[in-house]
Amino acid sequence: MHHFRYSGSDLHCESVDLAAVARLYGTPTYVYSATTMEDNYRRLQRGLEGLDAHLCYAMKANSNLAVLRHFANLGAGFDLVSGGEIRRVLAAGGNVRGSVFAGVGKTEAEIALALEHGIFSFHVESEPELARINHVAGRLGVKAPVAIRVNPDVDAHTHAKITTGKSDNKFGIPLAHAAAAYEAAAQYPHLEIRGVQMHIGSQLTSVAPFVEAVKKVAPFAAELKQRYGIKYFSIGGGMGIIYRDALASGAAQWWESQPADQRPLTPESYGAALVPLLQPLGLKILLEHGRFMVGNAGALLARVEHLKRGANRNFLVVDAAMNDLVRPAMYDSYHEIVPLHRDSSRRALVADIVGPICESGDCFAKERQLQELGEGELLAFLSAGAYGYTMASRYNTRGMAAEVMVRGSTFELVNARETFEQIIAGEKVPAFLQR
Ligand SMILES: Cc1ncc(COP(=O)(O)O)c(C=O)c1O
Known part of the structure; x- marks a missing residue:
């Protein structure tokens, strides 16, 4: 649901006539509805009731400072992927301490910047990266909090360019090799093992791949909790949005009119399927949705x-x-x-x-x-x-x-x-x- 609709013959965003925006600021112009973002945030929170869940909004989806500030005010942290994104969070008045740093090629300078601002955790994509983070943390005289991104080899059934959880994607460490990667991490003096992470892809319109991936990774997360005392499991982002019936999907009636067996993914159906699988872990659950929050x-x-x-x-x-x-x-x-x-x-x-x-x-x-x-x-x-x-x-x-x-x-x-x-x-x- 969202707040773009016709009032009379004129398309409005919330109560604003969009023609007035175009007249004032010209075109092309992006227009964002703050209320829709807030509704999306609250629906996701409600959908995950029963979990100790925290949203790290994937700011790559939309990193305008106003959008970041809005999510920061609501209580979100950020999933960020570059030094530039760290600086954006700071410029928006957001909290790096509640944020996670993902990506396969973090530079030493970016790692240092994240550590200086107290990043909650690095999502580590490879063994060479563990060594690099350990090295930078040692230089700064701190311990770097890390979680390894595991690749569960699940087909997200989305566009090939936004599938990330298959074994031939560049992301993460295969589940079968992840235990060895954690053992390696535990040997580094300047790393603190804090969690485990996965992300299988973007624009997922069914809950089944999320369920499959969580079922694959949850037993491993339980083992890590016992062995290393991890505190969290990040299940990534990826919830899809409606593109084809975008205007109609702003109204509750559209959702009600969808045949029950074809109803698109919602935060409610996502939560209903995942909360029972995640609750027994007793871990903090991080979410990294981007598209769903702002699309x-x-x-x-x-x-x-x-x-x-x-x-x-x-x-x-x-x-x-x-x-x-x-x-x-x-x-x-x-x-x-x-x-x-x-x-x-x-x-x-x-x-x-x-x-x-x-x-x-x-x-x-x-x-x-x-x-x-x-x-x-x-x-x-x-x-x-x-x-x-x-x-x-x-x-x-x-x-x-x-x-x-x-x-x-x-x-x-x-x-x-x-x-x-x-x-x-x-x-x-x-x-x-x-x-
Ligand atoms: C690690 C990670 N987390 C979260 C996201 C956000 O995905 P989405 O916008 O589909 O929620 C991405 C997208 O590329 C990602 O790579």
Whole structure:
């Protein structure tokens, strides 16, 4: 459920008319609903009642400082993957002490920065990394808290590029080798074994792979608790969101209308399946959801440049492009695209919805049906709050989009559109080319 809906003919985020946002800040602009994020956070908490659960929000999904501050205020820590993300948490006033540091290639400088700010735990992906963390901790005269990421070899049944828990993915240590890795960790003088972690993939729409992975790893977690006194089990993130019926899924009735055997994953069904498996462990349970927390809380606003009628198909050219929202080009992802002003008297239009970038891949949707739209009219790409802005680039020297946060009837710019001067600020022509 979320807070994007039509009020009359005009698409609103909470009580804000999105056309007003586009008029004030231009397009392309990301808009985030603070209330939807809070609802998602609270639903997940309620779904896991009975566990000592703590969310480390996977900030790679959306790391705008306002979003981070919002989750920090709610009590979340962060799943972070770089020195830059540590600095973002600090800049947002978040808590590194309640956060975990993941990733297969942490540098010595990043490890040192995390230790200096009291990171809750490192999620270690390999044996060489154990040695590196031990070395940096020794240099700083501290003990580094670690958990090993185990790879349970479970098929998450999601897109190949976001599957992470199969044996041929680069992540984690195979379950069969994990006991030896913990033994190695226990020999290092500057490491403190604190937990165990797994993450099997992103955009999972069924609870079955989570259940399979937890069933595989829980007995190992119990052994680690006995042997090393571990304190927590992080079951990763990965809960999926609704992309195809994004607008309709904002309302409770849509969820109720889904046939019981095909109901998409919810925090309630996730909790109902996992709490009984996790409770007997008596461990703190960490969650690293990113997409679920913010995905349906964001939309990308864009403006129509032209309707180009081709020989075989129509192209609706908009001012957003693959540099702003790369998911369709990168993963063939579907985003529901709706007009900001709905007019049922208009004729229907079937068109490919494309951006202005010089790549055939700069296409958001093929043969999509919409109402007829003309130059200057506004559109929203729904379910764009996760892996939208954070995966954006400056390709074709297009500045990064603006970002706006809404709460109730108020909204504020939380990231200004990038200017040309900002794009080229670090560049220069070398002396040997100047004449
Ligand atoms: C270790 C880890 N945790 C959590 C996440 C977040 O996944 P999601 O956004 O699907 O919840 C990821 C995503 O790549 C990840 O690699």
